[in-house]
Amino acid sequence: MAEKKSDRTRAAILAAARERFGADGYERATIRAIAADAAIDPAMVMRYYGSKEKLFAAAADFDIRLPDIGDVPxxxxxxxxxxxxxxxxxxxxxxxxxxxxxxxxxxxxxxxxxxxxxxxxxxxxxxxxxxxxxxxxxxxxxxxxxxxxxxxxxxxxxxxxxxxxxxxxxxxxxxxxxxxxxxxxxxxx
Amino acid sequence: MAEKKSDRTRAAILAAARERFGADGYERATIRAIAADAAIDPAMVMRYYGSKEKLFAAAADFDIRLPDIGDVPxxxxxxxxxxxxxxxxxxxxxxxxxxxxxxxxxxxxxxxxxxxxxxxxxxxxxxxxxxxxxxxxxxxxxxxxxxxxxxxxxxxxxxxxxxxxxxxxxxxxxxxxxxxxxxxxxxxx
DNA sequence: AGCATATGCCAACACCTGTTGACTTTTACC
DNA sequence: GGTAAAAGTCAACAGGTGTTGGCATATGCT
Incomplete structure (x- = not known):
């Protein structure tokens, strides 16, 4: 069980970031707004993700696994x-x-x-x-x-x-x- | 022949605005950059178009006339x-x-x-x-x-x-x- | 307990944004 | 040619941005 508390806020930041980026686009989604949604300080976002670009990269990092269509006619x-x-x-x-x-x-x-x-x-x-x-x-x-x-x-x-x-x-x-x-x-x- | 000079810079602003808005999107296209492209002062953009929103509205104001397809089978x-x-x-x-x-x-x-x-x-x-x-x-x-x-x-x-x-x-x-x-x-x- | 460390908050920075007002130059008309 | 208006320039404002460092607090280990 490595660092429980920080992981939870990390996840909260990421969730808020996804929502804001999705609703407002990259430029209009501000770090301050994301932090407010996650109910934490904007500085935390920087501490955990380094920069807005890196936060976005993390928020956009998921795998869309297409289904195995090898056997579909x-x-x-x-x-x-x-x-x-x-x-x-x-x-x-x-x-x-x-x-x-x-x-x-x-x-x-x-x-x-x-x-x-x-x-x-x-x-x-x-x-x-x-x-x-x-x-x-x-x-x-x-x-x-x-x-x-x-x-x-x-x-x-x-x-x-x-x-x-x-x-x-x-x-x-x-x-x-x-x-x-x-x-x-x-x-x- | 109403105001020739101003019309030319008005058009230059509009052309630069179209290019920037098209290349960068609304938020990243700055009035300063548009003015620089048109080789004029940013204040001129405001004088002629009032605000960024209105400039955009003007830049996006053109009619896409679809061809008359009434007789096309x-x-x-x-x-x-x-x-x-x-x-x-x-x-x-x-x-x-x-x-x-x-x-x-x-x-x-x-x-x-x-x-x-x-x-x-x-x-x-x-x-x-x-x-x-x-x-x-x-x-x-x-x-x-x-x-x-x-x-x-x-x-x-x-x-x-x-x-x-x-x-x-x-x-x-x-x-x-x-x-x-x-x-x-x-x-x- | 005490202490090191992780976690969080605050204030400030440097910069960029749209926007404004005062000032100077050019233009065009009598 | 003189003069009023148009056209253009400059500097600054108020607010928002990403980002940073210092300081307080909480956490967990021995």
Whole structure:
């Protein structure tokens, strides 16, 4: 049982940081506000995490483990992915933190890339899909775009859409990005 | 010929503001930096635009006129829209400004909503599409998500994809959102 | 008990932010 | 050419930011 007390405030800081970063974005989330939420002194944040950048890095450090899709048939992969991502987005605000901050913070961009390019693409490669990077990118574009409209921008019909309907709309799109033959390349000019 | 000189610096400020807001987002784009880019004094920005908020409102005030799609057959509407949006995104950085700032600035969100919910949805209504708001929202989710990955996050395969390939991938998705019968509504519980 | 150490609070720092007012220069009209 | 208004400059303000060091308190070990 190593240092019980400090660990609890460390965790409180991290939780408050996640909430603030997710709600306000990187620049508007101030250390003072985070400290106030955690009911401790701003100096504690610095003592425990060194700097705002490092605090953010710690707050954004979690692993989004994609489910093992090795045995999922390619046809139903779209719906499976859609449902998984939806659950993941609503489970906690980790991904919302990443999305809100990725627009101005390079660390968040890298983390986000780690999920799609470095985790989804290799998983697709297992399924022997061609151009896995392109397909992973397309999936990312639809998933992130939907999350943007639903959780950040709050576009009315998207924000209130029931989960099942979301899966019904997004599933086929993701499925097409994963299974449809790549379009013939035209002249670059 | 009303006040020539002032109009030129007004325009210079606005141009610099668009660039900075688009590159850095609302909070990190400082009035001092914008003024420096326009090679004028920060006080001039205030004299001409009153406040940072009003400057931003002015910088984000442009009309994205969607093309008249009244005579485009529904089948090819997806590709037409995909190509139009792509052109519009790359013509200037207006839309990039909106997207980068919409994450933390409410004015930008409203402008963005004005494009999709208040402009695209009614246009769809003309084509007698059912649930035009939902479909406009879905189109927004894919268009914005792709723009996010391509212009803001810079995901490698998406950022470098040739325009024709973009249209080939996104066109059918948008077409489906516009033409596919809405999925049966399940229980809300 | 006493003491070293971990934990917490406070006040201040240096800097940057939007914003303001007074002052000087340029412009344009009679 | 003189003069009033427009355009531009400069310095400063008030407030907020991340960050730091010193000091008080609590904790846990021997």
């Amino acid at each position: 390619l046809e139903s992969l779209g719906e499976v992915l859609a449902r998984h991502f939806l659950e993941r987005w609503e489970a906690d605000d980790s991904l919302r933190v990443l999305l809100r901050t990725a627009v101005t913070n390079e660390v968040a961009v890298e983390r986000m890339r780690g999920i799609f390019a470095a985790q989804l693409a290799p998983t697709l490669r297992v399924q022997a899909v061609d151009q896995p990077d392109v397909r992973a990118g397309l999936v990312a574009s639809q998933v992130l775009g939907f999350a943007l409209c639903r959780y950040i921008l709050g576009f009315p019909p998207i924000a209130t859409m029931p989960d099942d309907e979301v899966v019904a709309w997004l599933g086929p799109t993701l499925a097409r990005y994963l299974t449809s033959p790549a379009p013939r390349r035209l002249r670059h000019a | 529904l089948e090819s509407l997806g590709e037409v829209l995909a190509r139009h949006f792509l052109e519009r995104w790359e013509a200037d950085d207006s839309l990039r400004v909106l997207l980068r700032t919409a994450v933390t600035n409410e004015v930008a969100v409203e402008r963005m909503r004005g494009i999709f919910a208040a402009q695209l949805a009614p246009t769809l209504r003309v084509q007698a599409v059912d649930q035009p708001d939902v479909r406009a929202g879905l189109v927004a989710s894919q268009v914005l998500g792709f723009a996010l990955c391509r212009y803001i996050l810079g995901f490698p395969p998406i950022a470098t994809m040739p325009d024709d390939e973009v249209v080939a991938w996104l066109g059918p998705t948008l077409a489906r959102y516009l033409t596919s019968p809405a999925p049966r509504r399940l229980r809300h519980a």
